[in-house]
Amino acid sequence: MKPRLLPALRSPWPLWQEALAGLALGGLHAQAFAPAVLWWLQLACVAGLAWRCAQLANRRAAAVLGWSFGTGWLVGGVWWLFISMHTYGHLPAWLAALAVLLLAGFLALYLAAALALFVRLRSGRPWRDAALFAALWLLAELARGLIFTGFPWVAAGYAHTEGPLQWLAPWVGVYGMGAAAAWLSVLFATPGWRGRSAVAGVLGVLALLPVVPFxxxxxxxxxxxxxxxxxxxxxxxxxxxxxxxxxxxxxxxxxxxxxxxxxxxxxxxxxxxxxxxxxxxxxxxxxxxxxxxxxxxxxxxxxxxxxxxxxxxxxxxxxxxxxxxxxxxxxxxxxxxxxxxxxxxxxxxxxxxxxxxxxxxxxxxxxxxxxxxxxxxxxxxxxxxxxxxxxxxxxxxxxxxxxxxxxxxxxxxxxxxxxxxxxxxxxxxxxxxxxxxxxxxxxxxxxxxxxxxxxxxxxxxxxxxxxxxxxxxxTPYAWWAGRLALWPLAALAAAVVAWAWRAGRRAPGAP
The missing domain is CATH 3.60.110.10 (Carbon-nitrogen hydrolase)
Structure with a gap:
């Protein structure tokens, strides 16, 4: 029997506990970035998010999990905005703290929508679901980086300025690196040895490959x-x-x-x-x-x-x-x-x-x-x-x-x-x-x-x-991004989501 990443179980946790788990995991995820570049921690935190998502059959619970993870991630990453607003802008401390929280909570809505859609479209097939998760993660990060002029601070790929995935930078840029990290994280969260062996193999190959000098x-x-x-x-x-x-x-x-x-x-x-x-x-x-x-x-x-x-x-x-x-x-x-x-x-x-x-x-x-x-x-x-x-x-x-x-x-x-x-x-x-x-x-x-x-x-x-x-x-990234901006990544992610939706519609018993 093939391992199923997403068994469509009903979550035994109430929503407030789901939110606390997401906040804690997101806050830990923020520690993967500077001053210490902990690429392995970034992968582990997203793997934990994917594992928890595997327990959810409810899109509402998935949205709460995604929103709380994103909020914890961004508050932990950009809390220093409080200094500019309170120390130098002379806003009351409570209002400056609320402004940081509201900004993080608003930007986390993109990840909330991504996880809710993921639970709706998942198939239970590990490789397909890993591709779907990575595509939705990519769309959420692109939305945060582009909408309303964008605020892509502590985007996932920045945790990989060191480590095996930096090899991808001149090819796909920071957003492509973040999507690749999400794909590997979901495979690692898959029960059984095949997914984890694949992750170890990919990371090992990338670590050994020399960077191409463009x-x-x-x-x-x-x-x-x-x-x-x-x-x-x-x-x-x-x-x-x-x-x-x-x-x-x-x-x-x-x-x-x-x-x-x-x-x-x-x-x-x-x-x-x-x-x-x-x-x-x-x-x-x-x-x-x-x-x-x-x-x-x-x-x-x-x-x-x-x-x-x-x-x-x-x-x-x-x-x-x-x-x-x-x-x-x-x-x-x-x-x-x-x-x-x-x-x-x-x-x-x-x-x-x-x-x-x-x-x-x-x-x-x-x-x-x-x-x-x-x-x-x-x-x-x-x-x-x-x-x-x-x-x-x-x-x-x-x-x-x-x-x-x-x-x-x-x-x-x-x-x-x-x-x-x-x-x-x-x-x-x-x-x-x-x-x-x-x-x-x-x-x-x-x-x-x-x-x-x-x-x-x-x-x-x-x-x-x-x-x-x-x-x-x-570099390849400079060539395609200079001409087409980030549209190739957005189109690829949208195509994967559309493929997952069509595959789900064709599956036996699909509505």
Whole structure:
């Protein structure tokens, strides 16, 4: 007799116990991500979720299990949002905590719907059900990463920046890795030895396979990456701003090498708001010397609107008004634009927030000694499918990514380690190095294999002197995601779900 993953038993647990089990398992799942990358724990937690699902015949119970697992996962992964809203936004603690819980609970609805549909369509055949579970898991993660501009933080694939599944990154990206992990987890939860033997075999083969090199090394740049470590409550303060400008100005002028990079809003004022000659001094310094600079700075005017931007300064700039400019494309809800109907919530917080203009998707790179340095600002590096658009024209494709961030909003929390983990996976997907210049951390150099080669301790002030070797080429993920975004993954998952539904309709005794 074939083992049946899903025997369609009635759950002996009341719904509140189902919810507690899901919360506990989801909270444990959140620990699989940074600072410790525990890929095996991620697989084990999803296997536990699949095993518990095997006991359920009720779609309502499955939805409760999925919702509670997702809520525990997200609260455990993004609890640091509380710091930005309470410590710096001055929301009452209870309201900030409620906001985090409501966000996690809302995003967990996608997983709740996925598990409910899984219980409805499962066949009891382990291999078919594993494919169905992986497809629904993938659709739930895609929904979280895309709908309402997306919030894919701690997506399942990020737990596999290390371990056997990182081999898949340049082929299918973070969402494909998460789906593969879900498939393996369900097979492991199947009673009997066949499924577990298959999982062990797949993981063993992937661990032994060499990573295919789709990109080739290009030139080497010497770097100075600035980390000012300015507390968020001092960044825009009139009492501290002069000292901040003086330190960053002196540090920028003293930097040597090929490229100096300052973090997001390293210059926190518009150029015409700066002290007399400050901006012109920086522009002229980098126009005359052999060092180029990439600096985070707000740009715009009241009439034209404002942008969160990066400005490139080098000898190629003919004047202070004709410089390289990158405007952030993927804006942060509530931080850089206010979603419809939420003005009241933003008004409760004492933060310098507003509506910014959006930059173009396929922005050109900043050329430094033949290397094409492609900026991305803050959490733009969560959206690999958007970075992939820059690889459609291979001749203009980035050879180095540069992430400029300021996550001082979240204090000395795990958000720093999680953001580093995200950047490492982008390097694995594109096999292109990522340099990170941040206000409080993590200021690092990541090579094209996802390995951190140079790093500054977080939450310290300093300059990271390092080197980075560029890489030229296009991975399979960069090729298809650049042209089709995430639609191939969504279409494949939908096709598997449709196949499972049709197979269930044809089965004997099907309604």
């Amino acid at each position: 990109t080739q090394p290009t030139g080497t740049l010497s770097l100075s990456l600035i980390q000012g470590n300015v507390p968020q409550d001092e960044k825009f303060s009139a009492d501290h701003l002069p000292d901040t400008l003086v330190w960053h100005g002196r540090t920028l002028l003293a930097a040597r090498g090929d490229l100096v990079v300052g973090p997001e809003t390293v210059i926190p004022l518009l150029p015409d708001q700066l002290p007399p000659d400050y901006w012109e001094m920086l522009v002229q310094h980098f126009q005359r010397g052999g060092t180029a600079a990439l600096l985070g700075v707000p740009l715009g005017s009241f009439q034209a609107g404002y942008t969160n931007s990066a400005v490139g300064l080098s000898r190629d700039n003919p004047s202070a008004t004709e410089v390289y400019r990158y405007d952030k494309h993927h804006l942060v809800p509530f931080g850089e634009f206010i979603p419809f109907g939420f003005r009241w919530f933003v008004d409760l917080m004492q933060m310098p927030l507003g509506d910014f203009n959006r930059g173009i998707l396929n922005a050109p790179s900043f050329t430094v000694k033949g290397e094409r340095v492609a900026p991305n600002i803050c959490y733009e590096d969560l959206f690999g499918e958007e970075l992939a658009a820059r690889f459609v024209d291979a001749a203009r494709a980035p050879t180095v990514f540069a992430n400029l961030s300021n996550i001082a909003w979240f204090g000395e929390s795990v958000a720093v380690d999680q953001h580093l983990q995200i950047s490492r996976l982008r390097a694995l997907e594109f096999q292109v190095p990522m340099i990170r210049a941040t206000n409080t951390g993590a200021t690092v150099v990541i090579d094209r294999t996802g390995r951190v080669t140079h790093a500054l301790p977080p939450h310290t002030r300093g300059v990271l002197e390092a080197q980075v070797q560029g890489a030229s080429g296009v």
